[in-house]
Amino acid sequence: MRPYLANQHDAYQESRYVVFFFKQKTAYELRLSLVGSDAVAHLVLAPNPSYHADGDMTLDELGLVRREPRTHTFSSLGVYGTSLFEGVEHSYTGTPREDRVSFFNARCKLKNRAYDTASALFDDFRRKFGRSAFIEDAEGMYALCFYYLSPGPSRDQTMTGQALIAINEFMSRYPHSDRVEDFKQINGELTQRLHDKSYLNAYTYYKIGRYKSAIVSLKNALKQFPDSNHREEIMYMIVDASYRFANNSIANKQTDRYLSMLDSYLSFKEEFPESKYTKEVDRMAKHARDYLDRNKKDEDKDNNI
Numbered sequence: 001m002r003p004y005l006a007n008q009h010d011a012y013q014e015s016r017y018v019v020f021f022f023k024q025k026t027a028y029e030l031r032l033s034l035v036g037s038d039a040v041a042h043l044v045l046a047p048n049p050s051y052h053a054d055g056d057m058t059l060d061e062l063g064l065v066r067r068e069p070r071t072h073t074f075s076s077l078g079v080y081g082t083s084l085f086e087g088v089e090h091s092y093t094g095t096p097r098e099d100r101v102s103f104f105n106a107r108c109k110l111k112n113r114a115y116d117t118a119s120a121l122f123d124d125f126r127r128k129f130g131r132s133a134f135i136e137d138a139e140g141m142y143a144l145c146f147y148y149l150s151p152g153p154s155r156d157q158t159m160t161g162q163a164l165i166a167i168n169e170f171m172s173r174y175p176h177s178d179r180v181e182d183f184k185q186i187n188g189e190l191t192q193r194l195h196d197k198s199y200l201n202a203y204t205y206y207k208i209g210r211y212k213s214a215i216v217s218l219k220n221a222l223k224q225f226p227d228s229n230h231r232e233e234i235m236y237m238i239v240d241a242s243y244r245f246a247n248n249s250i251a252n253k254q255t256d257r258y259l260s261m262l263d264s265y266l267s268f269k270e271e272f273p274e275s276k277y278t279k280e281v282d283r284m285a286k287h288a289r290d291y292l293d294r295n296k297k298d299e300d301k302d303n304n305i
Contacts, residue, residue, distance in 0.1 A: 042079040045072035099132040119145035143167045153196035199230040211245035236277040243284040258288040
């Protein structure tokens with residue numbers, strides 16, 4: 001678990017005790033001291049100022065906070081363990097601060113990379129506290145949970161699809177949010193991941209020589225993602241797979257399959273006339289046409305007989 005630092009801005013700016021405290025211990029050292037400890041927080045206390053003479057609490061000889069005598073005032077600076085919000089959440093149920101505590105509890109889970117738990121908590125938050133001041137942040141972090149859960153293109157992309165839905169819903173709902181530009185970049189990254197997955201699925205059939213399945217899968221990849229940056233390579237593989245499929249077919253099926261291959265060849269040439277694959281597809285097309293010419297001559301001879 002990763003403890004976090006919280007502070008009130010004006011207290012940091014004005015309190016000489018807080019500044020002095022930071023000279024003694026860094027925020028990192030404070031966070032580290034909570035890891036593996038039974039403590040849930042480190043609070044920075046200052047001697048009671050004149051405007052708060054009654055104070056808040058004190059420290060005993062072991063450095064633990066006590067309510068009495070109130071010789072010190074809480075400076076607003078503290079390092080808190082993430083379990084703190086879990087422990088007090090039930091105490092705020094039905095109070096004006098319930099949404100605040102619920103939000104920070106979910107945020108703690110996100111910061112600790114417990115993305116499954118965080119997404120569930122943020123989802124519950126946005127359904128329960130639709131008018132909260134934290135709703136925009138909660139929905140943004142909800143979308144980020146799915147982004148962080150999204151795997152690379154070689155694995156199942158269900159979570160990537162959920163991330164795209166959540167991110168696009170956020171951008172539609174909060175078009176002026178500070179997160180929009182970052183989310184646009186994430187949207188592009190996730191979309192590319194889907195393109196790569198579709199390409200890899202089709203390429204697998206091609207690589208293992210299952211050309212009929214490869215042709216279907218490659219065409220589906222183009223239909224699903226027509227703007228894919230793999231478009232040229234996919235169209236080349238359709239030509240190549242069609243050629244190999246026809247070449248390996250029985251004689252009475254070769255004609256139709258070579259004709260289908262030539263259709264794919266012409267589409268490729270029209271779209272990528274200067275492709276690096278031009279010589280290779282031209283060679284395949286010549287072989288297919290030669291076969292079709294020979295086959296036609298043979299058929300003419302048989303008809304004459």
